[in-house]
Amino acid sequence: MxxxxxxxxxxxxxxxxxxxxxxxxxxxxxxxxxxxLPLLGPSCPRCAMPTTHGQLCGQCLTQPPEQDLSFSLFRYHDPINRLIADLKYHDKLYLTQLFSHLMSKQLIQSPLPHCLIPIPLHPKRLRQRGYNQSLELAKTLSKQLNIPVSNRYLSRIINTAPQASLPFKQRESNIKHAFKLMSSSVPSHIALVDDVLTTGHTANIAAKLLRQKGVKVIEVWTIARTIRHD
Ligand SMILES: [Zn+2]
Ligand SMILES: [Zn+2]
Incomplete structure (x- = not known):
């Protein structure tokens, strides 16, 4: 392969x-x-929702998210949901090799960011889980794409309820004040790395903080995209 x-x-x-x-x-x-595996296929470049020809979606034409680009490789369908659960909750960190290998094959076609920033876990949850799956994924992507990874820019200061446990409507308020920026000098083109893009609130809040510090191009890279009504 x-x-x-x-x-x-x-x-x-x-x-x-x-x-x-x-x-x-x-x-x-x-x-x-x-x-x-269920590839996402043509999708909106800004939010990664499927579109017929890979054009911008209606939502992004009227009310775009904070990030400039979103990349997800898969639909969050079976068996991707099971594999991500394995990675996230069952210590199957070797799955980052599979995901980052398949992701990087598509990512090398565009100008690459200067730094990968994993979505952080709150220290308490990090202690419970023992690792941050987004950091582990970012590390393997970093090796394959030759881009540095850094978890010193962004930290999680509120131990929010897991987004997946909440109704869609409550997810934005749940995450709104969860992050803090730890450094004022962030590279001008970065990619936030996470496992799944669902409502996009988590990425949006993190991207807003980075934008305030003058980051010019913000991408969001995830293994899978949740497609509502799909
Ligand atoms: Zn098989
Ligand atoms: Zn869109």
Whole structure:
């Protein structure tokens, strides 16, 4: 699949595919299951909602989000939701290799940001979970795309309820004051990295803070996009 696969995996024994159990040496999934993953397809460049020809969506024409560009590779459908849950809650950090490999193949086509900034977890949640899945994903993307990653710009100062646990209407107020900017000199072109883009409130609030510090181009990179009414 990719030139660095033999280097990474040549010494590993065949392991069962996480989804179907077939022998696999490729990122814990077999080639057939990787090929069946639900790609997002043509989508609005600004918010990553599907559009027929990859044009701006109606929402972004009238009320665009704070970020300039959004990139999601998959629809947040089965089995992506299960794989992201594995990554997020069950210590399956090796899945970042699969996701960042597939994401970076598409991302290299456009001018790359100067820095990757993972959406931070509150220190309390970080202690409970032991890792921040967004930072782990950003680290593997960083290696593949040769872009530095930094978690020193943005911190989470309020331990908000998980967005996924709330009705859509409450998500914006839940996250509104959650972040703090730790440094005033942020690179002019950055990408926020997170696992899933749903309402976009989390990314929007973080992007607003960065914009206030003069960041010119803000991208939001996620593994998957939740499509409402889909
Ligand atoms: Zn499989
Ligand atoms: Zn849009």
């Amino acid at each position: 990719n030139s660095f696969l033999p280097r990474l995996y040549s010494n590993l024994p065949s392991i069962p595919c996480r989804l179907c159990g077939a022998p696999s040496q490729e990122y814990a999934l077999c080639s057939a299951c990787i090929n069946d």
